[in-house]
Amino acid sequence: MINHIFSSFSIEKLDKANISIEDDKLFSTEYQDIYYQNDFPIEESTYTYLWKSNLIQTISQKIFSNVQESAPSFNGVLKSLEIGFGSGLNMQVTLAGITAFRKLQEHLTKLDSEHIYAQALDITLTSERVKSQVERIFRSPKFEVFYQHNTRFSQFLKTNFNYTNSLKRLNNYFKLDIKSLSKSLFTDKYINSFVEELAPWYGDFFINRIIEDINVLVKSEVFKSNLADLISAVKQKFIYQYVSIEKYPIDVNSLEILHKKFFIRDLSEDCLTFYFLSLYSLLKEALTRNVSFPTIEKDDPALNSYLNSQEFNDKFHTTQTIKDIKQLRQKILSNIQSLDSFYLNLCQSAFVIELTCSILEELIQDLEEVKAEILCKLNKVADRLIDKSDISESSSFVITSGQDLVNIYYDSVEKVFAEYALSLGQSSFDLILLDGFDPAKNRDLWNSNLYAGLGFFAKDQAHLTTFTASNLVKRGLTAVGFQTYKASGFNKGTIIQAKFSRKEMLLDFLNDFYTAWDFPKRKALDSLAYDFSLEQANSFLAEKFPYYNGKFKNSFIGRVNQSLVNKLYQIKTNTYLPAKVFPYRKVSDEKINSLVNGRGKCEVLGSGISGISTINYLKDLQIDFILTDSFSKNKGSINPIGLVYPQLVDDSSELNNLHIRAFLYNKAVFAELGDVAKPSEILLKKKSKVIPNYDWQFVDNLSNKFYKIQGYKFYVNRFIHQYQQLNKLILQYDLHMQDKANYQAVKENILVRYFCTGAGIKEELQLDQIGFSSGKVSYIILEDLRKVLEKFFTEVDLKQSVIANLTKIESYCGKGYYTFGEVILENEISPRMPNNDIRSKKEVVLFGATHHNGKLATEIGDKISDNLVNIQNFVSDLTEVFNLNLEDSAKKQLESELLNKINSYQEDTIFGTRVNIRDRYPILGQKYDLVQYNQVLSSFKHHKYTSEFKHEEVKFDIIPDNFYLGGLGSRGLNLAPLLAINLINASLGLSLSLPDHIVEKSNAYRIHLPNLLKGNK
Known part of the structure; x- marks a missing residue:
């Protein structure tokens, strides 16, 4: 965390970052685990959190496996869990690496496998090319510049890129890799000295023999086939989710300075590092997959002849490092298998480095494109991170950027693990990253609760990396099922790496x-x-x-x-x-893989705000879809201009918090929507008995009566029309009646359905507890409003009070609501398909809305009476907000004048239907077999939950591949975008940003189960 915040440290800088730490605790040598880099924070993070984390290698292995296996074993979703978000450098490094990998995938499709094969054959013509790479790995001190006269990198240094930093560190990375390998293989000091200090001389026998074996392999059909698979593998897409937990956020000013002035600039300039490592990883997989090399045995005649030769004896005596050559020979023979493995990996790496350099010569012109893509990606994520960083309360954030997703949870690790155990997803993370805080001084973090949680979330064989080398951490990880080992650190002795391989140990530990x-x-x-x-x-x-x-x-x-x-x-x-009672289940891995790679599509039913939010996220994820709607007039999204703000009026702090989470996500999204979403000050009348204890920058506590919120005016029908046009809305009824064949064609290959059908959700879920409330808003043209008000107020009052304040206080929510904005009357007053014949673009004031509980929109038809109710509330709000005095008779006359003016308009708003649920939570989840559900759970009526409860009997069918979002009511504009993300994430096996208890309370059957268990159903 702290170690990535600044390139050089001082107490003043730490204070500015809101981090309290004493001067004498800035450094620690007790465990060699506080890893403060004064000069190279990005290099440190790149090596440890990108390369040693096995992220690039894991992606390479997974996409290869899908090509070479009959059924895809990789579903196209990869997840990382980081403990310690800090400044976000590790996140940005990771996203830079992923972006470079994705661009390399595109670029490799320009090449054919035969061409790469020819490059590999060219390397086999002489062993010197591979040997020279071995020499560089072993003889490269930290950050030594490659010799320009003997490296293939020199051939493409003519570009505008400053490759110095990249070239300095790449050999060092591979040298550290080799050191890590020797740490895992050898404990004997003689052998360590042999492989680390004297290897280029003593290893001649091993190196020459293995290079011959590699040359034989390269000329084989196996390698040729692997290269063909490589070209197929890189065509695969994947979704990557970066999940991070941090107790306290860094202040927004520090974040902006760090990301905009340092991280993003340096990371984009360093695109060669990420590109090189990506290509190296793919080629290494092609070289080693499904291949077995001949092993050297200790009774091998050639080996024994070499160890007893004068050449070996002469080399030994010239070094004067090891005193007993006889003992060395014995050690080599007793460690022959490990030495064979060591030199095999070394030579393979050297060969792949050489092949990577050869191919890079042809792709080097693409690096400008890689740099631009990294810049774009990192800037977008930084903007959203900075925009969300006014948080001062525990919460979670979502940042979406194409197929790369970031979820940040601000709270203690134990609290996040407890509250999000299901939402994060058990056994779902491929990689785990632990930042390097001193375990001895941070026991609230480094304890067995953390280690057990990591085992809970880790997939089988998940890879874990941490800066620390503490034996306390090693012991804790081992106890819950991780196989741990030490590796070379970037600028220190060792770091811990681990694989989760013994899940039975975790279960025993938890039990x-x-x-x-x-x-x-x-x-x-x-x-x-x-x-x-x-x-x-x-x-x-x-x-x-x-x-x-x-x-x-x-x-x-x-x-x-x-x-x-x-x-x-x-x-x-x-x-x-x-x-057990409110489960949800992702779609099958095979279907997820098909969706991610464009071999299947989703159907989104309903083109209101929930449906549009759903397709918006699907488009981001590059998942194909069709948007359909039924022939129904009971629409939900009927408000021409709605207000988006966190509704801090609920008597439930959980609901208030849910609205704040949604609003923080919308802040970033709305900034990209142009004239659809415009910032607006909203005066919000306090209604809740529970005043939220939030210190958000966008909320001001004006008085005992009002909040002032920096919210948004959202042009709902404009937004929906744009998406309906862009995404070719299909009206199910019309299409089915006009062209049955075409109707069947568009329905083919649909793998998942998302139901966002508003009032239709009651019938689809078959839940009687879902109710309805219908109503409408009203509008008046702003100029007409002025003319009416002139009859009741003096010109001074109008200029100084009503009209001036009406536009100054742009929006208000009290007894009713009002706002103003410019709309196209024919297209945006009612939610029909757009009319290209645009005649009237007017500034209007919208206000409302009426409520008819228990009725659908189609059951109401008296627009005049609803307009009058809206006018009465509007006039009441005006007089309260602006402290106006009107006699009752004058007030009645004003209402009548406004009603006459509104009734004279050709265009009028329509009635809409809201789903009305008493607890005001949304509906988010799946549909159950209700007959089974009732049968299974009715047997537990009135039972007290005890240890004898028969969990195995709570079993019922979930209707597969169908997911539901609804019940949002008037809160849909704020909630729909974030809930749509969580609905789709649940279907794809991605982590959710909502805590478990919110997901449970959003389950549709929460309103059914209590009555069932009470015997009322």
Whole structure:
């Protein structure tokens, strides 16, 4: 975290970043894990968090596997989990690497495999090219510039790019890789000296022999076939999600300076590094996949002849590093398999480096394009990050940028793990990144709760990387199922890497500290201090509960967070009740892969604000879709200009927080919508009994009566019309009646359906508890309003009070609401398909809205009475906001004048239907087999939840591949974009930005289950 914030450190800079740290704690040598880089923060992050994390290598392996296996094993979704977001440098480095990889995919399609094969054959003509790369790896001190007379890089240094930094570090990266390999293979000092200090001389035998084996492989059909697979593999698309957790955000000024002046500039200039590593990774996979090399055995005659030769003896004596040549020979023979593996990896890397250089000569002209793409990507993400950084309360943020997604959760790790255990997704992360804070001084983070959570979220064989080298961390990770090993750090001795490979150890660990139904263990964990030993825990049990037979089997680093451990264990064992009664299930991996790669499409039903928000995100993800709508007049999105703001008027702090999360996402999205969304000050009357305790920059506490919010005016019908035109809205009824054959054609190959049908959701989900409320807004042309008001107020009053303030306080929400803006009357007053014959573009004031509870829009037809109600509320709001005094008779006359003017307009707004749910939570999730649901859960009527509860009996069918979004009511403009993202993420197996309890409360069956369990259904 801190280590990435500034390129050089000072207490003043740390203070500016709102980070409190004492001067004497800035550096630590106790574990060699505080990794403060004074000069090379980007290089440090690139090596550790991009390269050593195995991100690029993992993508290469996964896309290759889909080509070479009959059924795709990679579904096209890759996820990383980072602990410690800090300044966001690791995120930007990762996105730069991913962007370069995606551009390389495009560029490689210009080449054919035969051409790459010819380049590889050319390298086999002489062993010197590979040997020279081996020499460079071993003889390159940190950041030594490549020798221009003997490196192929010199051939393309004529471009405008400053490659110096990239070229300095690439050999060092590979040297560190080789050092990491030697750390994992060798413990003997003789052998370590042999491979690290003297390898270019002593390794001649191994290097020559392995280069011969590589040459044989390169000429084989296997390698040729792998290169053909490479060209097929790079055509695959994938979605990448970067998930990060940080306790405290850095202030917005520091973020802007860091990203705009340093990170983005340097990362875009360094595009060669990312491009090179991507190409290297793909070619390495092509060289080594499905290949076995001959091994060298200790009784190999050629090996023994070499070890006893005068050449070996002479080289040994010239170095004077190792005193006993006989002992060295014995050590080499006893470590022969490890040495063989070491030199094999070394020579493979050297060959692939040489091949990478050869191919780069032909792609070098594309690097300007890579640089531009990285700049665009990183600037977009930085803008959205900076725009969201006014947070001062726990929350989560979503940043979407094409197929690259970023989710940031600001709170303690344990709290995020507990609140988002299901939303983040168990066993769903391919990579885990841990920043390098000193474990001894940050026990609130580095403890067994963290390690258990990481095991819970990790996929089998997930790769973990961290800056720290602490044995405390190594021990904690091992206890929950990670296989740990040490690797070379960028500017230090070692770092920890790990693979999650023993999930049974995680389950045993969680079970050991599971206390939901175990009172003795619960009391023991409540009483024990930090870092209790196994003996202490069991002694406590024996003393306090002598008749208790259970025992602890594991030690625990830190203090057990029982609520977290209990929840993780229940989810792992499929006994977590909310997940049993309100489940959701992603579509199959095969279908996800087809959607991501354009071999299938989604159908979005409903072209209102929910449906448009859904296709907007699908377009971002590059997933094909069709947008359809039914022949229904019970529309939800009927307001020409709506207001978007966090509705801080609910008596539920959770709902208020949900609205704030949605609004923060919209702030970034609306900035890109042009004239569809315009900033607006909104005066909001306080209605809630619970005044939100939020210190947001966009909210001012004006008085006991009002908030002032920096919100948006949203031109709803304009927005919907634009998307309907761009995305060719299909009216199901019309198409089916006119052309049945074409109707069937557009419906082919639909893999997933998203139902955003407004009032239709009640019938689709078959839930009687869903109600309706219908109504309409009214409008008056601003000039007409002025003329009417002139009859009731003096010119001075109008100029200084009403009209002036009406446009100054742009929007208001109280008894009703009002706002003003310029609309095209024929196209935007009612939500019909656009009319190209545009006659009237007017400034209007909109106000309303009426409410007819329990009725659909089609059941109401008296527009005059609804317009009158809206006018009465509008006049009441005007007099309250502007402190106007009107006699009752004058007020009645004003209302009558306004009504006459409105009724004279040719265009009028229409009635719309809102879904009305008592708890005001949305509907987000899937449809269940309601007959099964009722049968299964009715057997638990009035039952108290105990340890004897039969979880295995709670089983019912989820209707597959159908997902629902609705019930938003008047809150849809603010909620729909964020909820659409979470709905699609749930369907694709991506992490959600909503905590588990919000997802549970948004399940449609939450309004059905209580009545069922009470015996009312």
